Amino acid sequence: MSLLSGTNLSYRIGNLSILKAIDIEVKPGELVGLIGPNGAGKSTLLRLLTCVEQVHSGEILYEGRDVNELSTEERARCIGYLVQGAKAYWPFTVEKIIGLGRIPYQKWWRDASVEDDEKVLQAMKITETLAFRNRIVTTLSGGEQTLVMLARIFATDPQLIFADEPVAALDPYHQLHVMEILREHARDDRAAVVVLHDLSLAARFCDRLYLINHGELYRAGTPIEILTAENIAEVYGVKTRITGDAEGVSVIPVSRLGDHHP
Amino acid sequence: MKFETIPNSRLLAGLGVCLVVVFYCALLVGPVDISIVEALIDWSRKESSIGSLILFDIRLPRALLALFIGATLGLAGAALQGLFRNPLAEPGIIGVSNGAALGAVLVFYFGYANLAWFALPFGGLAGALASVVIIFMLIGDSRSNVTLILAGVAINAIGGAMIALALNFAPNPYAIQEIVFWLLGSVSNRSINELMIALPFMLLGWVIILYCGRFLNALTLGEETASSMGFDVKRLRWFLVIGVAACVGAAVSVAGNIGFIGLVVPHLIRPFVGYEPRRLLLASTLGGAILLVVADIAVQLLSSGGELKLGVITSLVGGPFFLFLILKTRNTLL
Numbered sequence: 001m002s003l004l005s006g007t008n009l010s011y012r013i014g015n016l017s018i019l020k021a022i023d024i025e026v027k028p029g030e031l032v033g034l035i036g037p038n039g040a041g042k043s044t045l046l047r048l049l050t051c052v053e054q055v056h057s058g059e060i061l062y063e064g065r066d067v068n069e070l071s072t073e074e075r076a077r078c079i080g081y082l083v084q085g086a087k088a089y090w091p092f093t094v095e096k097i098i099g100l101g102r103i104p105y106q107k108w109w110r111d112a113s114v115e116d117d118e119k120v121l122q123a124m125k126i127t128e129t130l131a132f133r134n135r136i137v138t139t140l141s142g143g144e145q146t147l148v149m150l151a152r153i154f155a156t157d158p159q160l161i162f163a164d165e166p167v168a169a170l171d172p173y174h175q176l177h178v179m180e181i182l183r184e185h186a187r188d189d190r191a192a193v194v195v196l197h198d199l200s201l202a203a204r205f206c207d208r209l210y211l212i213n214h215g216e217l218y219r220a221g222t223p224i225e226i227l228t229a230e231n232i233a234e235v236y237g238v239k240t241r242i243t244g245d246a247e248g249v250s251v252i253p254v255s256r257l258g259d260h261h262p
Numbered sequence: 263m264k265f266e267t268i269p270n271s272r273l274l275a276g277l278g279v280c281l282v283v284v285f286y287c288a289l290l291v292g293p294v295d296i297s298i299v300e301a302l303i304d305w306s307r308k309e310s311s312i313g314s315l316i317l318f319d320i321r322l323p324r325a326l327l328a329l330f331i332g333a334t335l336g337l338a339g340a341a342l343q344g345l346f347r348n349p350l351a352e353p354g355i356i357g358v359s360n361g362a363a364l365g366a367v368l369v370f371y372f373g374y375a376n377l378a379w380f381a382l383p384f385g386g387l388a389g390a391l392a393s394v395v396i397i398f399m400l401i402g403d404s405r406s407n408v409t410l411i412l413a414g415v416a417i418n419a420i421g422g423a424m425i426a427l428a429l430n431f432a433p434n435p436y437a438i439q440e441i442v443f444w445l446l447g448s449v450s451n452r453s454i455n456e457l458m459i460a461l462p463f464m465l466l467g468w469v470i471i472l473y474c475g476r477f478l479n480a481l482t483l484g485e486e487t488a489s490s491m492g493f494d495v496k497r498l499r500w501f502l503v504i505g506v507a508a509c510v511g512a513a514v515s516v517a518g519n520i521g522f523i524g525l526v527v528p529h530l531i532r533p534f535v536g537y538e539p540r541r542l543l544l545a546s547t548l549g550g551a552i553l554l555v556v557a558d559i560a561v562q563l564l565s566s567g568g569e570l571k572l573g574v575i576t577s578l579v580g581g582p583f584f585l586f587l588i589l590k591t592r593n594t595l596l
Contacts, residue, residue: 089481
């Protein structure tokens with residue numbers, strides 16, 4: 001059974017159709033990549049799947065149950081969502097930010113329990129943020145901040161993680177680090193969905209890819225099936241060189257195609 | 263600037279002890295020297311002495327009002343700064359305090375103020391309620407904080423204009439003076455009855471705001487993240503607006519506009535709670551109470567002849583102090 005499935009998902013802003021009849025499925029143990037040009041509707045799709053926005057039509061099932069039947073608390077415990085460019089608005093310490101991940105388990109009058117502290121510690125170990133647990137989050141580098149934001153999600157211990165461009169603006173070291181953490185999470189009964197612009201990373205880490213264009217699902221399949229020069233030329237409007245070796249597939253954009261009107 | 267985060271219990275206990283001390287001092291201050299102990303003994307024997315009269319009819323209502331209004335302003339300021347994620351927000355920003363002020367001014371204008379002691383507070387509460395209704399209509403289904411702030415700006419502008427109009431057409435100079443003095447903000451010459459009208463609304467507002475503490479913490483990561491963490495952002499924002507409106511509206515209804523407490527207190531306390539909006543709430547409540555009780559003591563000690571108004575002194579001290587804070591922390595300010 002799939003962990004999460006969305007059928008015929010549509011979303012509009014006024015009369016403008018943002019997403020049209022998208023079908024998506026996430027199975028346990030999978031790392032699913034959402035790719036597509038800017039403005040294709042990837043982030044909107046994540047907002048729908050995380051219930052931050054309500055779909056206008058279609059159905060989202062979580063383990064076979066309609067997501068709207070789950071209590072908000074249940075949903076918050078099962079589904080972690082790393083927003084695009086996540087940042088902290090107050091200068092919290094790293095540990096405190098990660099502690100926010102325990103909110104779905106806490107009552108409004110209560111402080112952190114021993115279990116909460118353990119989960120936070122575990123999250124810091126997974127993301128290797130233990131070393132700067134007492135630093136102020138706003139003083140960290142972009143890469144470190146992303147790890148902290150990811151750690152906040154791990155503190156919630158969700159089954160399913162959605163991450164919107166988690167590696168944008170990160171150096172190669174941190175890109176790989178973040179992808180490895182997500183890859184490690186997506187095992188057994190857990191899964192992750194990640195929006196990516198780096199197609200080589202998508203090829204290397206994801207089990208399946210959804211290529212989205214103009215609010216519609218263009219193709220879905222394994223990276224080998226999706227990342228072809230034709231598909232990329234059609235959707236992104238760029239010519240690419242695709243190479244493969246023992247380490248995986250690399251997709252290198254070479255030049256823009258003149259006749260492409262996104 | 264580097265501050266050590268103080269454990270919650272110790273911080274709250276410290277502030278609580280402080281509050282008890284300044285509250286006791288507030289009962290000692292006044293033109294007549296009275297013995298608190300003797301007054302209490304007289305009161306317990308149900309003998310009416312000068313001391314017990316002064317204590318229970320004058321000083322206690324005044325000190326209690328200062329305490330509850332200061333607490334309300336501190337809490338409401340902390341709540342709105344958390345909601346807007348901006349250390350410059352203050353209770354007046356959503357327009358409710360000006361709405362309440364307008365309600366009270368209209369009571370003065372139409373001459374109902376002296377008809378019954380409850381006319382003024384009721385006028386103020388009606389004004390606060392009207393502002394909330396207007397905010398509701400202006401905001402509709404919008405989820406943007408900017409819309410909420412703009413609604414506040416609009417209500418503040420309309421309220422200000424109407425107050426000016428009332429002053430312009432005031433029936434006599436005495437009415438003008440009454441209105442202006444009331445607008446300056448004060449807790450003197452209030453009875454326990456006025457406190458009793460305002461208190462339920464204040465407490466209701468406090469409970470609503472404190473309930474939203476976890477939500478304010480989650481907002482540290484932005485609205486979208488808070489939403490994914492199980493919070494209905496739109497609904498909880500309404501909770502906060504209503505909570506702030508109830509307690510601030512009630513506070514303004516009995517005491518007029520007292521500025522800067524709601525701005526300065528959360529700002530002062532924030533570093534000691536590790537910038538955590540939820541922990542800031544209770545600490546700011548106590549801090550606001552302490553500061554306003556102290557300010558009211560200062561008002562009484564400094565006044566000679568015409569009374570210095572509480573709202574004047576909080577602005578007089580609060581404004582420059584806030585400037586000083588900005589200068590001192592501008593590098594660490596968000």
